[in-house]
Amino acid sequence: MAAPSNTAVDLSAALVTAPVEAGHWLVILPVVLCIGLGAILMMLRDRTAWHGWIAIPGLVLLVLVDAALLHKVATEGPITMVMGRWLPPFGIAFSVDLFGAIMALTAAVVALAGGLYALGEITTSGRRYGFFPFLMLLLAGVSGAFLTGDVFNLYVWFEVLLISSFGLLILGSEREQIDGALKYAVLNLIATTLFLVSVGYLYAIFGTLNMADIAMKARVPGNTAPLMTLAGLFLLAFGMKAAAFPVNFWLPASYHTPRITVSALFAGLLTKVGIYALIRVLVMLFPVERAGLGPITTAVAIATMLAGVLGALGENDLRRLLGYVVISGIGTMLAGVALGSAEGLSGAIFYALHSMVLMTALYLLAGQAARLGGSFSLFALGGLYRQSGWFAGLSLVLFFAACGLPPFSGFWPKVILVKAALDTGAWWLAATILLTGFLTTIVFGRIFLLAYWRSRSEQEDTVAPGPIVWQAGLPILALTALVIGFGLFPEQLLLLTQRAAGGLEDPSAYLRSVFPGGVGVQ
Amino acid sequence: MEAVFAGLVGLFFAVAIYLMLSGFSIRIMLGIAILGNAVNLLLFTAGRVTREVPPIIPAGADTLSMDAANPLPQALILTAIVISFSFLAFLLVLTYRAYQDLKTDNTGEMRVAEPDERPMPPLGY
Numbered sequence: 001m002a003a004p005s006n007t008a009v010d011l012s013a014a015l016v017t018a019p020v021e022a023g024h025w026l027v028i029l030p031v032v033l034c035i036g037l038g039a040i041l042m043m044l045r046d047r048t049a050w051h052g053w054i055a056i057p058g059l060v061l062l063v064l065v066d067a068a069l070l071h072k073v074a075t076e077g078p079i080t081m082v083m084g085r086w087l088p089p090f091g092i093a094f095s096v097d098l099f100g101a102i103m104a105l106t107a108a109v110v111a112l113a114g115g116l117y118a119l120g121e122i123t124t125s126g127r128r129y130g131f132f133p134f135l136m137l138l139l140a141g142v143s144g145a146f147l148t149g150d151v152f153n154l155y156v157w158f159e160v161l162l163i164s165s166f167g168l169l170i171l172g173s174e175r176e177q178i179d180g181a182l183k184y185a186v187l188n189l190i191a192t193t194l195f196l197v198s199v200g201y202l203y204a205i206f207g208t209l210n211m212a213d214i215a216m217k218a219r220v221p222g223n224t225a226p227l228m229t230l231a232g233l234f235l236l237a238f239g240m241k242a243a244a245f246p247v248n249f250w251l252p253a254s255y256h257t258p259r260i261t262v263s264a265l266f267a268g269l270l271t272k273v274g275i276y277a278l279i280r281v282l283v284m285l286f287p288v289e290r291a292g293l294g295p296i297t298t299a300v301a302i303a304t305m306l307a308g309v310l311g312a313l314g315e316n317d318l319r320r321l322l323g324y325v326v327i328s329g330i331g332t333m334l335a336g337v338a339l340g341s342a343e344g345l346s347g348a349i350f351y352a353l354h355s356m357v358l359m360t361a362l363y364l365l366a367g368q369a370a371r372l373g374g375s376f377s378l379f380a381l382g383g384l385y386r387q388s389g390w391f392a393g394l395s396l397v398l399f400f401a402a403c404g405l406p407p408f409s410g411f412w413p414k415v416i417l418v419k420a421a422l423d424t425g426a427w428w429l430a431a432t433i434l435l436t437g438f439l440t441t442i443v444f445g446r447i448f449l450l451a452y453w454r455s456r457s458e459q460e461d462t463v464a465p466g467p468i469v470w471q472a473g474l475p476i477l478a479l480t481a482l483v484i485g486f487g488l489f490p491e492q493l494l495l496l497t498q499r500a501a502g503g504l505e506d507p508s509a510y511l512r513s514v515f516p517g518g519v520g521v522q
Numbered sequence: 523m524e525a526v527f528a529g530l531v532g533l534f535f536a537v538a539i540y541l542m543l544s545g546f547s548i549r550i551m552l553g554i555a556i557l558g559n560a561v562n563l564l565l566f567t568a569g570r571v572t573r574e575v576p577p578i579i580p581a582g583a584d585t586l587s588m589d590a591a592n593p594l595p596q597a598l599i600l601t602a603i604v605i606s607f608s609f610l611a612f613l614l615v616l617t618y619r620a621y622q623d624l625k626t627d628n629t630g631e632m633r634v635a636e637p638d639e640r641p642m643p644p645l646g647y
Contacts, residue, residue: 152598159605166612178620179634185616186550189609190542193554196561196602203595204568257635316643378644450644 015085026069027081027094027147030104033062034140041133048127052119055132059112062139066105073101074496078503078513080149080212088149088514089210095149097510098500099349103276104146106353109482110268110360111139113475117261117364120471122171126259129171138164138265145273149514151199151209154277158192158241165270168262169254180254187250191240198233205230212514215285215507231289234281235297242274242330245303251327252311256319256376260367263319267326268360272352275333282337283345283504290340297338302432304331309439313446316378318366321443322359325402328436329355332417335429339420345501347416350493354401354409354486361398361479368468368476369395369451378447383456391468392452394480399444401483404437409486412494527567534560547617547627554613558606562599569595 037058044050073079078097082088096104115135122131141161148154165188169181203209205225206217218227240247251271255263282290282297290297308328315321329351336348366376372388373381385392401408414433421430486493503509534556541553569592577590621627624634 152601156601156605159609163609163612166616170616173619175623176635178616178623179632182547182616182620182632183635185609185613186554189554189613190557193557193561193606197564199598200561200565200568200595203565203598207592253636314643316641379641446643 014087014090020081023072024079024081026065026072027079027096029065030062030069030108030143030147031140033058033065034136034143038133038136038140041136042130045128045130045133048124051127051132052115055115055136056112056119058136059108059115059139062143063105063108063112066101066108066143069096070098070101070105073098074499078510080513089208089213092153093149093210093212093514094147095212095510095514096147097503097507097513098496099276099279099504100146102349102353102496102500103272103356104143106356107139107142107146107269107272110356110479111135111142111265113360113364113479114261114265114268116475117264117367117472118259120469121259121261121367126171130167131171131259131262134164134167134171135265137161138168138269140164142269142273146276149211151202151211151214151281154280155192155195155199158195158273158277161270161273162188162192165266168265169258171259171262174257176257180257184250184254187240187247191237191247194233194237194240198230198237201230201233210514211280211285212507212511216511218286218288227286227289228292231282231286231293232296234286235278235293235300238274238278238281239300239334240274242271242278242334243304243327244300244330244334245307245327246300248304248307248327248330252320252323255323255326256317260319260363260370263322264360264363264367267322267363268356271326271330272356275330275337275348275352278334279337279345279348279504283340284507284510287340287505290337294338294340297334298426298429301331301334301338302429304328304334305432305436306331309436309443312443313439318369318376318378318381318447318451319363321378321447322362322366325362325440325443326355326359328440329359332414332433332436335421335433336417338429339417339424339426341420341424342498342501342505343416343423344420345504346494346497347413347420349497349500350416350490351410351413353493353497354413354483357479357482357486358398358401358409361476361483362402364472364476364479365395365398368472371468371472373451373456378450381451382454383452385452386455388468394476395452396448397480398483399448401487403441403444405441407484407487409483409490411487412490416494523571524567527563527571531560531564531567534563545629547620547629547632550629551610551613551617555610558602558610562602562606565595565599565602569593 041051041054073096080093080095082091082093084091138161141157144157145154148157166185169184170177206214243251255266305328308324308331311324312321333348333351336344369384370376372384375381401410404410404414418430418433538553538557538560541549572589572591575588575590577593579586624632
């Protein structure tokens with residue numbers, strides 16, 4: 001029975017009555033843009049020649065929108081936009097803070113680089129399989145995950161990016177791809193299912209799924225709910241997504257099978273979404289439980305770093321080797337999460353940004369190395385330095401950045417993390433980070449020795465070497481410029497990551513943006 | 523009622539994990555299907571299981587007159603069902619294709635992407 005019409009109901013506490021400020025549309029524009037372009041590209045599936053002309057300007061636009069969003073968030077603080085006029089915690093909110101905005105911008109930059117590279121690499125049949133539509137939908141999922149302020153929405157965006165990544169992974173339907181995709185699909189699906197379980201428990205405990213609301217309710221002292229179990233479940237689910245140590249084996253099994261630009265995009269985007277979600281949930285929502293889980297996270301971080309780098313030492317396929325390097329990078333970010341101090345977190349965020357750019361660049365570079373040398377195997381590769389000195393120089397820059405050597409982007413986050421670890425007395429964590437850096441240097445030194453300096457052995461060539469095309473050269477150059485820029489002028493980025501980490505430690509600005517009235521509707 | 527559901531969810535999880543530990547991809551798929559249902563039931567139980575009372579506040583009252591089930595988890599389950607259904611469809615096709623191409627459904631023999639016998643890495647020039 002409906003309420004009688006003579007009772008006046010005051011809805012102002014639950015409904016937005018003011019129209020949305022024009023600038024706030026920026027919050028959902030990245031997602032809308034990606035889904036819209038994805039749909040258009042899907043409709044034009046027969047006109048593959050147009051795909052590049054639509055997707056690349058679209059990606060440029062996405063970078064611009066994300067940059068504008070970052071600028072707005074950096075100057076005005078976190079922004080929240082609610083859907084369907086219902087105020088949080090009833091309505092679904094898109095909340096952006098500095099952390100989400102910089103991750104979204106970096107993701108867009110990485111995707112633009114990948115899209116440019118794809119112009120030269122993805123053939124007509126690959127385009128007919130839907131490379132560009134999948135790319136746009138993948139980005140919709142990634143941007144949505146970075147920008148949403150609702151835990152269940154986070155789950156949905158995870159699924160959006162997951163299903164697009166399946167499509168990209170089996171582009172070409174080769175036997176290795178199907179083999180890799182099966183493992184990738186099953187394990188990632190189990191991870192998202194675990195995430196859904198945690199979401200269910202979260203709702204049962206708090207009766208809300210809005211992140212700001214949960215953050216507020218979880219901070220109430222004397223809470224007897226089994227939050228530790230819940231935080232542990234989140235750690236497992238997101239750790240699996242991010243390829244943390246005991247649950248990382250899907251990554252080296254699958255990341256080397258697709259087209260190199262797909263591998264590059266995956267390495268740049270997907271595992272970082274897991275880390276993002278982990279930081280968001282553990283640090284912002286459950287700071288007390290994160291501290292309680294500290295020893296476990298530390299052990300996982302150390303094991304992930306070492307497992308990754310030791311795996312990389314034992315590999316001789318460039319792509320698989322880079323997969324292990326991705327894993328060891330995840331361990332370094334987890335070290336920041338385990339430390340939990342503002343400094344450690346800012347190091348982890350900086351490292352995530354660096355790793356997104358760098359891993360994409362390294363995969364693209366491997367693609368070009370294979371093009372020049374005719375193979376991905378370290379047995380067959382050789383003489384790259386003699387073939388192209390410029391290319392070798394570029395590679396060396398990226399290798400140095402990956403090892404964390406100055407003056408490139410990998411140096412600063414490692415310095416911050418080591419310092420943060422020593423400040424809290426966690427010398428074993430600092431030692432592992434340094435040891436991993438040293439072993440990574442050996443890994444990349446080995447590549448440089450074997451593939452670049454060693455003279456070419458002629459017998460094992462499978463593919464005829466070809467020249468580097470501009471579609472491949474341009475993104476690699478641009479990403480390398482970013483890596484050098486981050487390394488030489490880190491002040492701005494350091495400031496940003498420190499503010500982002502501060503915003504996670506003390507989310508009062510985030511809470512205010514969601515509940516402008518001060519306290520939420522209880 | 524919740525206790526029965528809790529037991530059922532536990533049973534579903536146990537069966538799902540047992541099936542997913544199997545070495546054959548089709549059983550893993552069955553496990554995933556059951557796992558999805560287990561999670562949906564879990565969400566359902568989290569939103570209370572009660573008699574058929576619609577969550578409508580009677581005229582003149584401020585609160586519900588009796589306990590009603592929370593409709594929100596049921597909405598979440600709908601989303602989750604759609605998603606897990608589409609994923610299962612994709613996975614089944616992928617498994618079938620893998621069976622066709624790799625000529626096996628034993629996951630232990632699926633070593634195309636990671637060959638068993640790989641040579642040692644180059645140790646010198």
